Amino acid sequence: MNVRLERIAIARSGDKGDAANVGVIALIEEAWPILVREVTEARVSKHFAAVCKGRVDRFELPNLGALNFLLHESLGGGGTVSLMLDAQGKTFASSLLELEIDAPEEVVSLCDRVLTGELPGR
Amino acid sequence: MRERIVRVASGQGFWGDWQEAPKLQVRTGPIDYLMLDYLAEITMSILQKQRERDPAAGYARDFVPLIAGLTPELLGRGIRVVSNAGGVNPDGCRRALFEAVEEIPTSRPLRVAVVSGDDLMDRLDSLLQEGHELRNMETGEPLSAIRERVQSANAYIGAAPIIEALRMEADVVITGRSTDTALTYAPLIHEHGWAADDWDRIAAGVVAGHINECGAQATGGNTLFDWRGVDLEAPGYPIIEMAADGSFTVTKHADLGGRVTWATVSEQLVYEMGDPVEYITPDCIADFSTIQLRDLGEDRVAISGVRGRERTGMLKVSIAYRDGWKATGSLVYAAPDALDKAIRADEILRARLARLGLRFDEVRTEFVGAGACSGRSPDTLPEAVRQGLPEVELRVGVRSADRTAVERFTRELAPLILAGPPSVTGFAAGRPRVQEIMAYWPALIDRDSVERNLEVEVSHA
Numbered sequence: 001m002n003v004r005l006e007r008i009a010i011a012r013s014g015d016k017g018d019a020a021n022v023g024v025i026a027l028i029e030e031a032w033p034i035l036v037r038e039v040t041e042a043r044v045s046k047h048f049a050a051v052c053k054g055r056v057d058r059f060e061l062p063n064l065g066a067l068n069f070l071l072h073e074s075l076g077g078g079g080t081v082s083l084m085l086d087a088q089g090k091t092f093a094s095s096l097l098e099l100e101i102d103a104p105e106e107v108v109s110l111c112d113r114v115l116t117g118e119l120p121g122r
Numbered sequence: 123m124r125e126r127i128v129r130v131a132s133g134q135g136f137w138g139d140w141q142e143a144p145k146l147q148v149r150t151g152p153i154d155y156l157m158l159d160y161l162a163e164i165t166m167s168i169l170q171k172q173r174e175r176d177p178a179a180g181y182a183r184d185f186v187p188l189i190a191g192l193t194p195e196l197l198g199r200g201i202r203v204v205s206n207a208g209g210v211n212p213d214g215c216r217r218a219l220f221e222a223v224e225e226i227p228t229s230r231p232l233r234v235a236v237v238s239g240d241d242l243m244d245r246l247d248s249l250l251q252e253g254h255e256l257r258n259m260e261t262g263e264p265l266s267a268i269r270e271r272v273q274s275a276n277a278y279i280g281a282a283p284i285i286e287a288l289r290m291e292a293d294v295v296i297t298g299r300s301t302d303t304a305l306t307y308a309p310l311i312h313e314h315g316w317a318a319d320d321w322d323r324i325a326a327g328v329v330a331g332h333i334n335e336c337g338a339q340a341t342g343g344n345t346l347f348d349w350r351g352v353d354l355e356a357p358g359y360p361i362i363e364m365a366a367d368g369s370f371t372v373t374k375h376a377d378l379g380g381r382v383t384w385a386t387v388s389e390q391l392v393y394e395m396g397d398p399v400e401y402i403t404p405d406c407i408a409d410f411s412t413i414q415l416r417d418l419g420e421d422r423v424a425i426s427g428v429r430g431r432e433r434t435g436m437l438k439v440s441i442a443y444r445d446g447w448k449a450t451g452s453l454v455y456a457a458p459d460a461l462d463k464a465i466r467a468d469e470i471l472r473a474r475l476a477r478l479g480l481r482f483d484e485v486r487t488e489f490v491g492a493g494a495c496s497g498r499s500p501d502t503l504p505e506a507v508r509q510g511l512p513e514v515e516l517r518v519g520v521r522s523a524d525r526t527a528v529e530r531f532t533r534e535l536a537p538l539i540l541a542g543p544p545s546v547t548g549f550a551a552g553r554p555r556v557q558e559i560m561a562y563w564p565a566l567i568d569r570d571s572v573e574r575n576l577e578v579e580v581s582h583a
Contacts, residue, residue: 006346010346010347010389011346011389012339012389012390012392012393014393014394016394016396017260021393021396023389023391023393023395024392025388025392027347050496050498059395059397059399060411061392061410063411063414064388064391064410064413065388066388066391068392068395068396070396077561078562079560079561079562080164080561081445081448081521081562083521084486084497085494091495094346097346115348117348117351120417121383121384121385121417122384122388122417
């Protein structure tokens with residue numbers, strides 16, 4: 001089924017110079033392979049096309065069920081040079097969670113139960 | 123015998139963080155160390171500017187009344203403080219602290235250590251002459267290209283001088299540009315007696331330091347997991363409970379708010395992450411792909427299995443240099459047609475700037491409330507959304523090497539209040555402020571050039 005990434009993952013973002021980093025974490029172990037399949041460098045690059053002028057690197061952290069993305073040339077020069085409202089990319093995490101992905105219904109419904117506190121999560 | 127645990131509590135994640143947090147860490151439950159991180163990349167240049175105006179300044183001023191006020195409790199409970207509050211003037215920070223504790227009755231004099239030698243500003247020319255090019259790690263350019271504009275230059279230093287200060291029985295250790303994570307792992311190395319080449323255990327300390335260094339961001343602040351459900355009115359900041367073997371638990375005082383779960387800790391672990399396999403610090407390279415994390419419930423998360431590799435021969439240098447001027451200002455336009463009014467105002471403003479013949483390196487317009495955070499053009503908004511916007515903030519920033527151009531820009535926003543589109547407000551803050559841009563120049567230097575100059579000195583009030 002087509003859902004937003006926020007149904008199966010959480011995220012956090014920040015700055016590294018002119019690059020933004022976005023870490024995405026699967027809510028349950030079964031959601032990890034879906035992250036790997038769906039949240040590719042190309043899709044992340046397209047999602048952030050309005051801000052990301054450079055390449056996107058993806059790193060895998062299977063131990064945390066996480067992917068880490070580096071979005072190069074995305075913060076208007078970074079630090080105090082930038083004129084951007086979000087010069088540190090702090091809101092990029094919630095933006096990425098709006099990405100539409102394809103996920104099996106049973107994984108999504110397990111994740112729903114994690115989000116409501118019914119199941120413990122990772 | 124019970125396994126010996128060392129507790130390092132986080133009290134500040136940046137300069138400007140919640141002042142009550144460190145007090146609550148000391149007063150609400152048992153801790154052994156309180157770490158306070160005040161420095162970000164840009165902070166050093168701000169402190170350097172302050173020191174130019176006043177030779178006694180150049181450190182995080184908040185630190186002084188905070189620690190002075192806590193001194194009786196710190197001494198009473200045997201809690202030691204490690205902080206990079208010294209900025210570009212650790213000695214001045216200590217002097218101010220001694221003055222402040224003079225008034226306060228304590229059981230014995232407070233012993234304060236100062237770590238110096240990370241500040242390369244006075245040595246910069248001799249370092250360049252010796253052949254250190256301090257090339258920009260991102261562009262490869264040598265520092266000589268911008269030498270005369272350098273505002274501050276500090277090496278990120280490691281745990282050794284902090285450990286030495288703790289061996290000399292300092293109650294409070296004040297450093298300059300110590301690596302953020304070292305404020306946590308130095309006391310752990312000291313207490314557990316880890317060898318300087320025990321890469322795995324030091325790497326575990328680095329992971330602990332990464333969790334501590336952003337304060338409440340590890341205990342529910344900014345969490346995207348059930349953010350409505352977290353009590354953040356008086357959050358407990360993170361506390362690391364480290365065992366001798368490098369396994370540890372992340373927790374918080376039970377009587378405080380906040381939350382410690384697999385989610386809050388994982389979110390902080392990936393924050394400001396580069397290549398997770400190569401997390402480089404002055405004392406080891408930590409591999410975040412080896413972290414084993416287990417949520418134990420009741421605000422306890424266990425971490426084990428962390429692996430590290432040998433440290434590199436280089437230290438990172440954080441250099442700030444003057445790079446022109448900027449200003450940002452805003453006006454608010456109300457419905458109906460809020461976005462259209464803001465767009466029209468921006469067109470008028472830009473036309474006026476062009477008529478004045480002002481040259482800018484960048485003019486950036488954002489429509490706050492209409493997708494500014496996404497960076498997408500407001501034209502991509504669906505028509506129904508566009509029509510429904512109750513108000514839009516027009517935010518315009520300019521950047522130029524020419525200060526007078528930026529000054530003039532700051533006088534061109536207010537005229538739009540009367541000579542512009544209707545339904546405008548939100549100008550009460552007045553004319554935008556012209557700011558000097560401090561650009562960041564990351565470089566590397568061989569560690570010996572820095573470490574042979576590091577000094578630790580302990581004295582008491």
